[in-house]
Amino acid sequence: MSETTIDFKKHPHRRKNILTGEWLLVSPQRTQRPWQGKVESLPPDQRSSYDPKCYLCPGNKRAGGDANPEYKSCFSFTNDYSALEIDTPENIFNVNDLLVAKGQSGICRVICFSPRHDLTLPQLSVENISDVIELWCDEFKSLSENKNVRYILFFENKGEIMGCSNPHPHGQIWASSSIPNEIAKEQASQRDYLDAHKTCLLCDYVRLEQSEGERIIFEDENVVVLVPFWAIWPFEAMVIGKRHAGSIPELGSSERSGLARSLIRLTQKYDRLFNVSFPYSMGFHQRPSDGDGHEEWHLHAHFFPPLLRSATIRKFMVGYELLAGPQRDITPESAVERLKEA
Numbered sequence: 001m002s003e004t005t006i007d008f009k010k011h012p013h014r015r016k017n018i019l020t021g022e023w024l025l026v027s028p029q030r031t032q033r034p035w036q037g038k039v040e041s042l043p044p045d046q047r048s049s050y051d052p053k054c055y056l057c058p059g060n061k062r063a064g065g066d067a068n069p070e071y072k073s074c075f076s077f078t079n080d081y082s083a084l085e086i087d088t089p090e091n092i093f094n095v096n097d098l099l100v101a102k103g104q105s106g107i108c109r110v111i112c113f114s115p116r117h118d119l120t121l122p123q124l125s126v127e128n129i130s131d132v133i134e135l136w137c138d139e140f141k142s143l144s145e146n147k148n149v150r151y152i153l154f155f156e157n158k159g160e161i162m163g164c165s166n167p168h169p170h171g172q173i174w175a176s177s178s179i180p181n182e183i184a185k186e187q188a189s190q191r192d193y194l195d196a197h198k199t200c201l202l203c204d205y206v207r208l209e210q211s212e213g214e215r216i217i218f219e220d221e222n223v224v225v226l227v228p229f230w231a232i233w234p235f236e237a238m239v240i241g242k243r244h245a246g247s248i249p250e251l252g253s254s255e256r257s258g259l260a261r262s263l264i265r266l267t268q269k270y271d272r273l274f275n276v277s278f279p280y281s282m283g284f285h286q287r288p289s290d291g292d293g294h295e296e297w298h299l300h301a302h303f304f305p306p307l308l309r310s311a312t313i314r315k316f317m318v319g320y321e322l323l324a325g326p327q328r329d330i331t332p333e334s335a336v337e338r339l340k341e342a
């Protein structure tokens, strides 16, 4: 059978995530089936620019007793409710290879993107996001100096639907002594590809997508923003730098401002898609900070938004997805069309 016999618009098929090695089931023929699921009510979105009860607003006191400074742009601090602690012993626990555990140390920090309680990332200025990127660079450098830190993840959960408890624009930084699951998978795939092809997996992937053009939402001289061929979430996107770099501190100044503009442009499109402040989990995948050079790593960001068909209809990962593997109905290519128009 030739490789061109799948009709992506008609035939159910599986697509491979080249970063994780996992497969996605696409069922394009189901897009027309009637919706009989739950309709959620929209959370109220009336906020003032300052909330005296918010632990992230400038000048306010936090749970640990410290007060935030009167910061003017962005600000980071160690989480008062950290999921990781730096002095945890890394002891190994193993009962007959059946009960297996390992101590994990780390540092969790919070980064406020803006002093304004009422704004979200798509409403911030390029200068403001550029300041956030500079702060990410400082955090990456200082955290990677700690010998107990082998991986640093920058991420943001936006929206109540994603379990974000505070609407103040902020992200998190988790620095851990182990390489997390998703990173380990992506590292192995990028390493294998480099060994086999002598070129970088994402450099080659970006060039292929540029020549096909079908899944690119937009691009500029530094950055490509696309819906990956293997996207699981309805409007999932990736932000990928055109030049090979493993971490945000390796970006030059024009690449950093290109990244800032891309983050704003993508999230503005998201907001316009269903005319709602669009929820998502996003994060940067950078090279591990374990002392190796990791030439195989190509810095990128993932956006995983849950909304499917409107401001109130979301995708759930249940049933087949929990028990077998991810599945989607609308194709990544039709999601791109929607995002281009938004």
Ligand SMILES: [Zn+2]
Residues within 6 Å of the ligand: 050, 051, 054, 055, 056, 057, 116, 117, 168
């Ligand atoms: Zn606030």
Ligand SMILES: [Zn+2]
Residues within 6 Å of the ligand: 200, 201, 202, 203, 204, 243, 244, 245, 297, 298
């Ligand atoms: Zn590359």
Ligand SMILES: [Zn+2]
Residues within 6 Å of the ligand: 019, 186, 285, 300, 302
């Ligand atoms: Zn990734």
